[in-house]
Amino acid sequence: DAGVIQSPRHEVTEMGQEVTLRCKPISGHDYLFWYRQTMMRGLELLIYFNNNVPIDDSGMPEDRFSAKMPNASFSTLKIQPSEPRDSAVYFCASSLSPGRAKSSYNEQFFGPGTRLTVL
């Protein structure tokens, strides 16, 4: 398996522009998570999906952020308009649901991340 795939790996954009980050989870995984990592705040959960349905988006910082999962193999995180304070590394992760694993929780597998710089 190729693991979790994210694109682009690096994105540099100007303030005010729309940014779209993409994620392909591991095939068969039914949970997908979006995280943001910054020096100041560490690793923050932004939103997660179960079977393509958003379950908890309380971590999404503002209305400028939106995430979709149109099917089981693709998710996007969009920032519109982008601001310099959005600069961070954005990680996507996926996992199996607890009911499908022997243990009550299953490991989250992380993608390589997208390093976003907003000028």
Next chain:
Amino acid sequence: AQSVSQHNHHVILSEAASLELGCNYSYGGTVNLFWYVQYPGQHLQLLLKYFSGDPLVKGIKGFEAEFIKSKFSFNLRKPSVQWSDTAEYFCAVSPDQTGANNLFFGTGTRLTVIP
């Protein structure tokens, strides 16, 4: 709300020194506990995990962690570190609830091992 505390922000050790990174969490119910590692420029990888049973958990690359329920702690240890252990280490907690599959991460501890 659940929280995870990693009190050591940056640890610097010489090769062969012993390592212990602290992790405390605040959650009253049953939890699942994890340590993830992030090598420079790479994504997070699972180092070890605890669900139940023996509170002393062994992971990859000689790491282990001990769950002490009374102290709400899950400290990471390694008897002898190597230069290649230089990385950032994240403790994470997941409440053991049906249908819940999300992780709460600590802020991370940066480990620098000097050859």
